[in-house]
Amino acid sequence: MDFDLSNAELAEAFRAYDYICGQDVLLPVYLALRLHKPLLVEGAPGVGKTEIAKVLAKILDVELIRLQCYEGLDENKALYEWNYQRQLLRIQMGRDARESDLFTEEYLLMRPLLRAIRSATRPVLLIDEVDKVDEAFEAFLFELLSDFQVSIPELGTLTADHIPVVVLTSNSERELSDGLKRRCIYLYIDFPSPEREVEIIRARAPAVPAALARQISLAMHFLRTGLDLRKKPSIAETLDWAQALLSLGIGELDAAVVAGTAGMILKNHSDLETLARELDANGLKRLLNA
Amino acid sequence: MPTGSNGFSTPDPGLLLTLRLARFAAVLRAAGIPVGSGEVIDALDALREVDPLDREQTRLALSATMAKDERAHASFDRLFAGFFISPQEAASRESSRTAREELQAAEDRRRMGEGRADLQFMGRQLDLTDEQLATYSRLSAAQRERLREFLQRADGDPASLDPALLPLVEHVVREHLERWRRQLAVARRAAPGANDEQIDDGYRGFVAGAGGGDDPLLQLDMQQIPAQETGRAMALIRKLARRLAARIMRRYRAARRDERIDFRRTIRANYRYGGTLIDLRYRARRLRKPRIVLICDVSGSMAKYSSFTLYFAHGLAKVVSDLRAFLFAEDLEDVTPRLRALAGTPSTLAGLAEGSKVWGKGTNLGIALRRLEDEHDRLLTGNTVFVIVSDTKTLAAAEAAAILARMRARVRGIIWLNTVPADQWDTLPAAVLLAEHVDMYQCSSLGDLETVLRRAILVGTG
Numbered sequence: 063m064d065f066d067l068s069n070a071e072l073a074e075a076f077r078a079y080d081y082i083c084g085q086d087v088l089l090p091v092y093l094a095l096r097l098h099k100p101l102l103v104e105g106a107p108g109v110g111k112t113e114i115a116k117v118l119a120k121i122l123d124v125e126l127i128r129l130q131c132y133e134g135l136d137e138n139k140a141l142y143e144w145n146y147q148r149q150l151l152r153i154q155m156g157r158d159a160r161e162s163d164l165f166t167e168e169y170l171l172m173r174p175l176l177r178a179i180r181s182a183t184r185p186v187l188l189i190d191e192v193d194k195v196d197e198a199f200e201a202f203l204f205e206l207l208s209d210f211q212v213s214i215p216e217l218g219t220l221t222a223d224h225i226p227v228v229v230l231t232s233n234s235e236r237e238l239s240d241g242l243k244r245r246c247i248y249l250y251i252d253f254p255s256p257e258r259e260v261e262i263i264r265a266r267a268p269a270v271p272a273a274l275a276r277q278i279s280l281a282m283h284f285l286r287t288g289l290d291l292r293k294k295p296s297i298a299e300t301l302d303w304a305q306a307l308l309s310l311g312i313g314e315l316d317a318a319v320v321a322g323t324a325g326m327i328l329k330n331h332s333d334l335e336t337l338a339r340e341l342d343a344n345g346l347k348r349l350l351n352a
Numbered sequence: 353m354p355t356g357s358n359g360f361s362t363p364d365p366g367l368l369l370t371l372r373l374a375r376f377a378a379v380l381r382a383a384g385i386p387v388g389s390g391e392v393i394d395a396l397d398a399l400r401e402v403d404p405l406d407r408e409q410t411r412l413a414l415s416a417t418m419a420k421d422e423r424a425h426a427s428f429d430r431l432f433a434g435f436f437i438s439p440q441e442a443a444s445r446e447s448s449r450t451a452r453e454e455l456q457a458a459e460d461r462r463r464m465g466e467g468r469a470d471l472q473f474m475g476r477q478l479d480l481t482d483e484q485l486a487t488y489s490r491l492s493a494a495q496r497e498r499l500r501e502f503l504q505r506a507d508g509d510p511a512s513l514d515p516a517l518l519p520l521v522e523h524v525v526r527e528h529l530e531r532w533r534r535q536l537a538v539a540r541r542a543a544p545g546a547n548d549e550q551i552d553d554g555y556r557g558f559v560a561g562a563g564g565g566d567d568p569l570l571q572l573d574m575q576q577i578p579a580q581e582t583g584r585a586m587a588l589i590r591k592l593a594r595r596l597a598a599r600i601m602r603r604y605r606a607a608r609r610d611e612r613i614d615f616r617r618t619i620r621a622n623y624r625y626g627g628t629l630i631d632l633r634y635r636a637r638r639l640r641k642p643r644i645v646l647i648c649d650v651s652g653s654m655a656k657y658s659s660f661t662l663y664f665a666h667g668l669a670k671v672v673s674d675l676r677a678f679l680f681a682e683d684l685e686d687v688t689p690r691l692r693a694l695a696g697t698p699s700t701l702a703g704l705a706e707g708s709k710v711w712g713k714g715t716n717l718g719i720a721l722r723r724l725e726d727e728h729d730r731l732l733t734g735n736t737v738f739v740i741v742s743d744t745k746t747l748a749a750a751e752a753a754a755i756l757a758r759m760r761a762r763v764r765g766i767i768w769l770n771t772v773p774a775d776q777w778d779t780l781p782a783a784v785l786l787a788e789h790v791d792m793y794q795c796s797s798l799g800d801l802e803t804v805l806r807r808a809i810l811v812g813t814g
Contacts, residue, residue, distance in 0.1 A: 089402070089412040093401055099394070146632070234422055243420040247394070248416050248419065248420040248425075
């Protein structure tokens with residue numbers, strides 16, 4: 063495990079794990095590692111925000127601890143909870159159990175944040191979709207991210223032996239607090255250019271012919287920028303589409319192929335209708351026009 | 353600061369860099385990007401980690417440490433390009449600044465001459481300093497006019513004039529000019545660069561390029577959106593409506609599960625442990641998404657905002673399943689089914705307007721809300737969020753305020769998007785009255801709507 067990678071080594075490692083990106087993505091990641099600061103990643107769904115944490119864990123060869131945020135997430139689910147059932151059993155087994163015996167680390171259910179703090183090695187902590195929690199939890203989170211210690215009333219203060227590499231992701235559904243943003247290095251990931259998307263397809267699905275990869279990336283670029291869709295297709299959908307076309311033995315896009323496989327890239331009815339109208343009106347002309 | 357062989361201090365490069373970054377931070381702040389000293393320190397640390405001669409790396413390092421949201425990110429590149437410039441560009445800026453200053457000085461001289469001619473009493477020039485004359489020259493036309501009027505009135509009847517009055521008049525004029533000079537100085541200090549030319553230049557370069565960084569469409573008053581931009585505006589409004597819906601519908605608070613143990617299921621589940629309550633079962637909290645009731649003002653005074661109102665209503669109808677939409681003017685009209693059925697192109701939405709019975713009439717929110725209470729009482733539950741789009745120019749405002757106060761106690765929240773700019777609310781008695789009972793937000797441009805969404809709306813509910 064080497065946390066002192068140079069910028070060039072980091073770029074090489076990202077490429078080795080098929081995460082294709084430019085310096086605009088790599089440099090903030092590098093800075094977050096060097097300056098020991100959390101990395102806050104924003105961008106549309108499906109541009110590869112979560113993937114950054116996964117790749118980092120692989121590169122650094124450490125454990126990835128993931129806290130998936132959702133509406134109504136509380137500290138019991140994020141930090142720790144006492145193992146009530148086990149405590150009860152202990153009471154039943156030995157009537158002479160003292161209260162202090164029941165509140166030891168043995169009876170503590172560690173949730174992701176506490177696990178990251180107590181980890182024996184330096185882990186990567188991914189706090190995914192942080193914009194889904196409420197402001198109070200966010201405030202708790204940035205306190206934790208500045209001190210890396212937790213006070214448990216029955217146990218005292220637990221301090222991190224190793225400061226985790228923290229990656230937070232957000233879909234910008236809610237403005238995050240200034241306090242949280244101030245503590246982080248910021249990275250905004252946009253959809254890739256067609257050229258970069260070709261590289262991504264070629265890296266992740268090497269069997270896709272270059273010409274088809276080029277057509278796919280142009281079509282995806284147009285779908286994201288040229289049509290008013292409710293949900294823009296993500297990179298994952300690009301790759302699914304490429305794989306599907308490959309397994310159908312299709313070497314070149316035409317209007318019928320796009321219409322027939324549109325369900326791979328657009329996942330709601332009104333978007334599918336929008337694409338169908340576009341194909342009826344212009345065929346592939348605008349779709350494949352760079 | 354180190355001292356050179358000639359006895360003069362030579363600037364420390366680290367200090368120079370810090371100063372330069374602090375100036376850049378001031379430019380960012382002037383452009384609306386919040387940058388604290390913590391961010392400047394991070395930026396300095398980041399710069400130590402990158403190649404100082406690589407402009408691209410420098411830009412990325414500063415962007416990652418100083419521009420921390422999507423909006424800031426979008427304007428950062430232009431601010432960076434305008435501030436960190438080549439020596440040639442700096443020299444050309446310096447010469448254009450000198451030229452600008454010379455022009456300004458010539459203009460000041462000309463206006464001071466005018467000032468001397470303007471500020472006379474009994475045919476004699478007042479005894480004023482150059483600085484006071486310069487202040488006069490910088491005043492607005494209206495302010496200069498007021499001063500001239502004062503002198504003319506004082507000059508009124510030549511027969512009754514006493515030359516002894518001259519010092520008194522001079523004193524009054526001087527006092528006035530001094531007061532304005534102080535005000536101008538304060539206003540100038542509040543300007544972005546506080547007279548620091550580097551900051552001013554950086555900021556000027558940024559403002560000169562299209563509308564301060566954001567999409568120019570966001571800055572336009574909604575009644576001025578040009579026809580050729582309608583499609584884009586509609587898409588933007590739909591996107592914002594979707595975000596508003598997400599903000600309202602999201603349940604951020606944690607369920608209080610510790611209070612809701614399901615005893616029947618718990619006891620049943622624990623038979624196998626001999627009745628010891630090991631495996632607790634909780635009553636699942638029913639997840640109820642709130643209902644949105646949208647009430648759009650389509651009276652005559654709101655006619656110019658009609659496109660916005662309709663696109664907004666349509667955008668919400670497409671994303672919120674439990675939405676009731678009403679149009680109101682003198683009365684209330686339920687348009688929910690018709691709105692859902694529409695395709696959402698400008699022409700079909702205009703058709704909705706034409707088919708409406710209340711379109712373009714006078715405004716009586718009192719009647720409209722009373723009808724809502726009478727006929728749609730079951731909509732008023734703790735699960736309902738009201739969104740009202742209106743300019744508050746209504747009859748029966750007191751009655752409407754009383755009904756809103758009643759409704760507020762029954763519903764989850766009332767959000768009022770007001771197309772009148774907030775600084776004019778004080779002048780509208782109805783706005784003052786109604787704002788007491790609702791969460792009122794200025795919403796005259798799409799940028800305003802975006803700002804509303806960035807603020808914490810309906811905090812603590814849910």
